[in-house]
Amino acid sequence: MLILLRLFLxxxxxxxxxxxxxxxxxxxxxREIITANHWLTKTEFIDVVAxxxxxPGPVAINSATFVGYKVAGVLGSIVATAxxxxxxxxxxxxxxxxFYRYRELPVVGDLxxxxxxxxxxxxxxxxxxxxxxxxxxxxTGIIAVAALSVLAxxxxxxxxxxxxxxxxxxxAR
Amino acid sequence: MQAESKDGSKLAVILQLFLVFLxxxxxxxxxxxxxxxxxxRxxxxxxxxLEPEELTDMLAIAxxxxxxxxxxxxxxxxxxxxxxxxxxxxxxxxxxxxxIVIMLVAAFFLTIQDNPIVNHVFHGLRPTVFAxxxxxxxxxxxxxxxxxxxxxxxxxxxxxxxxxxxxxxQVVVAVVxxxxxxxxxxxxxxxxxxxxxxxxxxxxxxxxTPADRELPxxxxxxx
Numbered sequence: 001m002l003i004l005l006r007l008f009l010x011x012x013x014x015x016x017x018x019x020x021x022x023x024x025x026x027x028x029x030x031r032e033i034i035t036a037n038h039w040l041t042k043t044e045f046i047d048v049v050a051x052x053x054x055x056p057g058p059v060a061i062n063s064a065t066f067v068g069y070k071v072a073g074v075l076g077s078i079v080a081t082a083x084x085x086x087x088x089x090x091x092x093x094x095x096x097x098x099f100y101r102y103r104e105l106p107v108v109g110d111l112x113x114x115x116x117x118x119x120x121x122x123x124x125x126x127x128x129x130x131x132x133x134x135x136x137x138x139x140t141g142i143i144a145v146a147a148l149s150v151l152a153x154x155x156x157x158x159x160x161x162x163x164x165x166x167x168x169x170x171x172a173r
Numbered sequence: 174m175q176a177e178s179k180d181g182s183k184l185a186v187i188l189q190l191f192l193v194f195l196x197x198x199x200x201x202x203x204x205x206x207x208x209x210x211x212x213x214r215x216x217x218x219x220x221x222x223l224e225p226e227e228l229t230d231m232l233a234i235a236x237x238x239x240x241x242x243x244x245x246x247x248x249x250x251x252x253x254x255x256x257x258x259x260x261x262x263x264x265x266x267x268x269x270x271x272x273i274v275i276m277l278v279a280a281f282f283l284t285i286q287d288n289p290i291v292n293h294v295f296h297g298l299r300p301t302v303f304a305x306x307x308x309x310x311x312x313x314x315x316x317x318x319x320x321x322x323x324x325x326x327x328x329x330x331x332x333x334x335x336x337x338x339x340x341x342x343q344v345v346v347a348v349v350x351x352x353x354x355x356x357x358x359x360x361x362x363x364x365x366x367x368x369x370x371x372x373x374x375x376x377x378x379x380x381x382t383p384a385d386r387e388l389p390x391x392x393x394x395x396x
Contacts, residue, residue, distance in 0.1 A: 017362045018239045023309045027354070028361040043299065044286075050298040051278055053305070056199050057271020058241040065275040070283060077276050081268060088240020089264055092248040093257070095234045106376060108237055113339070114372025116317045117347040118364055123310040125354050130306055134299030143297055147304030152311075159202070162301050169297015170290070 003072050004079045010037060011064050011083030018088070020119025022052075022059035026126035029063055039067050042133045053162055060084060139172045186255050187262045194247050194266030201243060208243040208267075212250060222254050243267060318343055346371055 010032050018025040026049075033039050040048070045063070052062040061081060068080025098105055135144050146168075147161050193215050201208040209232065216222045223231070231253075235245035244267060251263030285291050318340060346368055353359040 013362070015240055017365050018241070019365060020313065021242065021309075023306050024313075026306070031361060043295075046299045046302050047282075047295050050295065050302050051275075051282070053302075054202065055271065055274050055278060056202055057268070057275065058243055060241050061244070061268060061271055062275045065272055066279045069276050069279040074276060077272065077279070081272055085240070085244055085264060085268060088238050088245055089248045089260065091238040091240070092234060092245045093252050093260055095238055096249050096252050099230065099234060106380075107373070110372045110376030111369040112237055112372065113342070113376065114346055114368040114370070115365055117343040118350040118368040120310065120314045120317050121347050121350040121354060121364070122361060123306060123313055124351065127303060127306045127310050128355075130299075130303045134303045140296065140300040144300035144303050147301045148307055151304055151308045158305055161304070162298060165297045165299075165301030166294045167297070169293050169295070172297065173293045 004076060006037070007068055007071060007076055007080045008083040011068075011080045012087055014064075015060075015084035016087035016091075018060055018084075019115050020122060023126050024119040024122040025060050027122050027129065029060075030126075030129060033063070033067055039071050042129075046130055046134055050162060053159060139168075143168050183255060183258070187258045190251050190255060190259050191262040191266040194251070194263045195269060196266075197247075198243075198267035199270035209246060212246055216250060216254075223250065227253060318347075342375060 014025065014028055014032055017028060030042070030045065034042055034045060048063050048066045049059055051066075052059040055062065057065075061084060064080040064084040065077045068077035070076075072079070095105070095108065131144075135141050143165050147165055150156050150161055150164075151158065197208055197211050197215065201211065212231075213228055217225060217228055231246055231249045234249055235242045238245050244264060247263040247267040248260045251259035251261070253259075255262070350359075350364055350368060354361075354364060
């Protein structure tokens with residue numbers, strides 16, 4: 001019972017401060033899920049991110065569902081997912097109501113003018129953190145460079161790039 | 174657009190919202206932005222539940238709130254069409270497919286985790302994930318620091334393109350934030366709170382000293 005509460009509160013916190021999309025949330029998820037609660041190891045978390053690319057749903061929700069399930073089964077995944085969704089849902093409804101009443105919300109604009117640059121910072125921090133756990137030998141280094149090049153220079157679907165990485169990983173051993 | 178006078182018809186709308194977002198949620202893979210054009214098609218073109226202007230509002234608000242943009246868009250749409258019940262139905266519909274799929278995947282994954290073949294596959298997947306995040310950093314960075322004209326999604330920034338003062342402010346905040354995170358191990362929540370505060374302070378300061386404003390005068394009704 002206590003673990004369910006803890007799941008809910010942890011993911012509620014994550015959901016309330018997740019600006020900038022799924023990847024920007026990674027440092028926060030890492031701090032809460034991996035470092036503080038040890039519910040996942042870092043490599044497990046990277047695996048969840050990979051899986052999330054090939055399944056419906058954004059990575060934030062999927063991480064919550066996955067961690068919740070691992071920690072406390074079906075009930076855990078429901079509780080964790082509800083936790084991560086609730087704060088932003090409430091804020092969106094509040095914003096929608098305010099927006100249509102007052103038509104303009106300079107406070108929101110100001111807040112975001114500061115927050116948006118740090119979402120970039122968070123994604124950079126996420127990349128650095130993931131690098132240290134994913135590029136561990138020559139093979140993974142090559143995969144990383146190759147994947148980056150393909151994604152940067154071509155319009156290949158990210159899912160195909162992931163597939164390529166998986167195949168490379170299989171073949172390289 | 175939503176003058177339901179009978180409870181029955183409102184319930185029907187809520188049920189339809191649930192089903193529409195169930196379909197959307199089941200077919201949106203990868204990043205959340207993929208759901209937005211689908212929402213526009215399902216709700217704007219096929220059903221005209223939302224005016225085009227409201228779709229733009231949805232984008233602005235969905236990006237202004239924390240959380241996942243797909244869920245925020247669902248929340249906003251459901252709320253606009255049918256209040257709390259609509260929002261709840263939309264969120265439930267959008268979340269259910271991934272909830273079920275990931276539970277199944279988790280159950281399966283946790284049993285095959287120690288398989289050596291699976292290990293090799295994920296060994297190759299992880300650096301690919303790094304590459305995805307690296308590219309995202311570049312793309313988001315470009316859209317934040319050098320947005321294309323007229324694409325700033327912030328709800329109240331209607332004055333046109335960014336000024337240089339804006340860019341300087343952003344860079345300063347970003348650099349300080351990066352240093353704080355890497356060297357001081359600042360908690361991400363603190364970073365966000367402080368960055369928001371910086372934005373508020375700057376906004377208040379700019380409004381008090383109009384002579385400093387580098388933006389053209391605000392033009393109401395030009396939107």
